[in-house]
Amino acid sequence: MSGNEAIARGLYEAGVRFAAAYPGTPSTEIMEEYSKYEGVYAEWSPNEKVALEVAIGAALAGEKAVAVMKHVGVNVAADPLFTVSYTGTNGALVIITADDPSLHSSQNEQDNRNYAKFSKIPMLEPADAEEAKEFIKLAFEISEKFDTPVFLRTTTRVSHSKSVVSPADPLPYKDKTAITYNAAKYVMVPANARIRRVEVEKRMQLLKSFAENFSENKMEINNPDIGIITAGMPYNYAKDVFPDYSYLKLGMVYPLPEKLIRDFAARVKNIYVVEELDPFLEEQIKAMGIKVTGKEIFPYTNEFDPGIIQNAINKLNKPANLPTKNVPPRPPNLCPGCPHRGLFYTLKKLKVFVTGDIGCYTLSFLKPLEGLHSTICMGASIGMAHGMSKALKEKGKGKIVGVIGDSTFIHSGITPLLNMAYNKSNAVIIICDNSTTAMTGMQEHPATGYTLLGEETIKLDLKVLVAALGIKNIRVVDPYDLKTTRTVIKEELTKDGPSVVISQRPCVLFKRAKTKPQKPLQVDPEKCTGCKVCLGLGCPPISWKKMEKKEGSKREGVSFIDENLCNGCGLCLQLCKFGAIK
Amino acid sequence: MVNNYDVKSILLAGVGGQGTLRASDIMCIVMMEAGLDVKKSEVHGMAQRGGCVTSHVRYGSKVYSPLAKLGGIDLLVAFEKMEALRYMNYLTKDATIILNADEIYPPSVNFGDIPYPDDIIPLLRINYKQVKEIDATDLAKKSGNVKAANVVLLGAISNLMNIPSSIWEEVIKKSFPEKLVKINLAAFQKGRDA
Incomplete structure (x- = not known):
């Protein structure tokens, strides 16, 4: 388990x-x-x-x-x-x-x-x-x-x-x-x-x-020269490399058992406090007047592993010359056919500043989409878009967009949107409504129509809610339709007062939405000019292959679509000016 | 830098969608059935979306850490060819490497920014004696489903472990819906024979 x-x-x-x-x-x-x-x-x-x-x-x-x-x-x-x-x-x-x-x-x-x-x-x-x-x-x-x-x-x-x-x-x-x-x-x-x-x-x-x-605050006295005070997973890491040292493993990390810690300290010579992140145990133990070694040798950041603990205690800087090789990175990406792709492609082309939020769409900050410019926490996109727009005044007009997912909007986007209406904002908010909580793996929320236990229930109408909050300009678009998406967002950016655009299409992985994959698209190598416009989508199946230049041709390569990955969403087809994708 | 006691460490490395985690789940059940203590660790979440997927599996009579240290992996199984290079620093100097011949290009390679490395096998061979390449994707196709490449690799792994193949087969039977059992057993055998 x-x-x-x-x-x-x-x-x-x-x-x-x-x-x-x-x-x-x-x-x-x-x-x-x-x-x-x-x-x-x-x-x-x-x-x-x-x-x-x-x-x-x-x-x-x-x-x-x-x-x-x-x-x-x-x-x-x-x-x-x-x-x-x-x-x-x-x-x-x-x-x-x-x-x-x-x-x-x-x-x-x-x-x-x-x-x-x-x-x-x-x-x-x-x-x-x-x-x-x-x-x-x-x-x-x-x-x-x-x-x-x-x-x-x-x-x-x-x-x-x-x-x-x-x-x-x-x-x-x-x-x-x-x-x-x-x-x-x-x-x-x-x-x-x-x-x-x-x-x-x-x-x-x-x-x-x-x-x-407490039964789970456990002392193991083995080698009395070195004692390790630890809790949680770092206990396993330490035990893996130093099975013979003495241990005080704390099952309860707050409050601490002071007498037990003093007892342990009296039985071992040198004490290390092994804990990830903050010196939480260490500071309290040092405040008891007990001499221990902690963040002097262990990192403050990132999780540990057995090697990190071994090297810190053995005072090695790094393990003996291990072979390494730099290979191309493999960052996470929006899925093929992801409805967010068309939206963020459009936002990049519109050259607006996009305050973002927490969800799959946060990944669109990466190249080549680069369609998102801030992320702080759940719901921050809306408050920040409003704040930027107010501070920038005329300079920010038509330039500030906040983007938030449907589940995130319900989590903590409703009050900041009400605030935008109340305080007469000028920014545009886009709700990326993919009908689910996609990032964490398709959980239900009040706008899906189902509960966690699978019962049918109310299905929150986002459009009605947004109107009730006092937003007058509300539009709904399909992000698979690039032309309309662009036109609608452009229109809303020129309007006075706050606008909400609901970019609506279910997540491609969302089973209940029954999104049927379309026939995979193909590139006609005769028609493709190798212009790379389709690559701007950052869609996983689309790659570009170099080829020998033919005489009298400027073409240096062609695009290629992997049919095993493509689900035929048709975004690249809309972008190709040469009719090379079909 | 030696592993204490009898614990062995395996690193499975692949790309989201290749069935890497499914394979490590099957492997862990096999070890449990064989009476071993086993722990495994992987990262969920953002890694699922086209990124790297790794799973550490550690087994022996008593396992503490589910994570291996750098220089502590005894067997690396790369479900995608290039991924074998990414984790070289995790290997012991006597490590065995099994790699799938399949190549999946990340975005930077697709855009033509960085070339896909063309010297993977030679680079591995300089540092390690036991390097075995298997065209698991092709063998899976021949077994009846390209997605069974992960089970082909399990077949290859099973040759390196002192666990009867009957246990592997029993666990594979229980891990798939009935209509896929035959394909996966064939894939497992192809991996053992490769």
Whole structure:
């Protein structure tokens, strides 16, 4: 099982029947797997803040509830997070944060262990799939015992690595739900919150003593010369190269067991703290007055592997001369037939500044499309387009476009769009509506008409919503039609006031849309002049091959379409002025 | 730079869409069935869209890390020819390399900006003794489906492991829908014979 599959299994075995989330790599598969178990309630919420609030509500009603998100999702959910720490949870509440050291699929590399300390919420961190399954159960036990939300932190390497897991029988589900009134505990006005604030500190003290005897804070005394304090996946990396050193492996990374750490320090001569990203453990241990080596020798950035730890401790700069060879890079690309391609080709030709967002379309910043010029976070495209347009005044007129996907728009694009209408913006916003959450692998959202559990439901009409927000200029285009797409965006750029263009066509990989691939296109080598215009699309099947110059001809090569990859979307056909593609 | 205890490391490297991860899944189940501890690691997400796909598989009596270190891979299987060069620095000096003869051009090669390397095999042979090229895509076609190239490569890999072929065949049978089982078993055998 992967770490994510194991977490889903652990939730089921722990008798947890309530989960809410927004998809985000590397957390997505937890919900996809969990939702397959019988008798569970699982939902995709519009964003992580809503997901956490839904889970808080379920816990208040007595359920064992979980909210699942990627690391940056916790930023979105931070507002309820900090206060649910005060109220406590009644039932039980666990928040899973899936961090992404090395930014495999994220816009930043934040270390969410800091959230545990910041919000005064305990955090567990498993090192592999088997532990992930067991730790999720322990997280719920701690939540129930101490009336506190509990974090479970994974990293990409834990979530997406597979290892051997032994499934156990699930606990029977006990319905403990009921309506209970307790204003002093759940109405966080200043008078009540001041009292709960003190309770939080009392709880932290109890949790600190609990951590001293917590079964998953494990000491292994072997070679007493070197001791390693670590947690999560780095434990495996270290153990791989230094199986004989002594270890203190922390299953709970916040709060720390101070006595246990002092005990370990007394038993070994030199201590290394092995942790990816921030010196989170290291700073706390150094603050205890214990001498340890950490970020003096280990990197702050990127995930580790066994070699990085071995080289740092053995003081080697790099492993002995390993052969290398530079080969052409293979960056990810929009799929053949992707509806975003035609839109971003058009935007490049219009020479506008495009504030972008989070989704597959972010990839269009790459050559040759280069149709996107900023990406910060979910929803930022709209606020930024408005801000740029306001700041640039006349200079920005007809030059600023914000682009956002359908799922991302629902996640956090609605309020900034309302703001554009309210504050009389001039920018154009394009919603790339591909009818799904494509980047994370086709998850449902409020405009798809289906829930996570596969039930039919309302299908949000984006056009009606945009109109209700006060946007008067609304157009819908098919991005496969390059000419109309270009004309419509051009027209909207010249108008006063904000405009929204909905660029509508389902993702080619989206099964329910039943997009049938058309016959692959071919290049007629006689007609092709080798002008390379079709290459500007950056479409994977299109390549260009050099050929011998014939006498009297300027042609240096011809385009070629790989029939195994082409799905006949027809964009290149619209671009070819010589009728060479058919 | 030696591996401790008996753990062996395999790196499968390919391009999104080639079935690299499927192959590594099958391989892991085979190892489990053979009674070994096994861990594997790969990266999902953006890598799926035409980019590089890699999977580390580590097996032995007790495996800690699902990731191998630089200079720590014993067997590299390149599902696409050029990908074999990209990960040379991961190999031990006695490593074995199996590579598919198939070439898939990335955008920079398609645009004519960078040439596709034409000295892949010689470059590998300078550094490593065991280099084997297999036209897995062609053998898959002959088995009845071009997509079975990943299973052809599994056949070639199985020759290097001390696990009975019956276990491999049983796992392959369970890994595909019934109508594809025959094709994949044929592909596996072609890989073993290659």
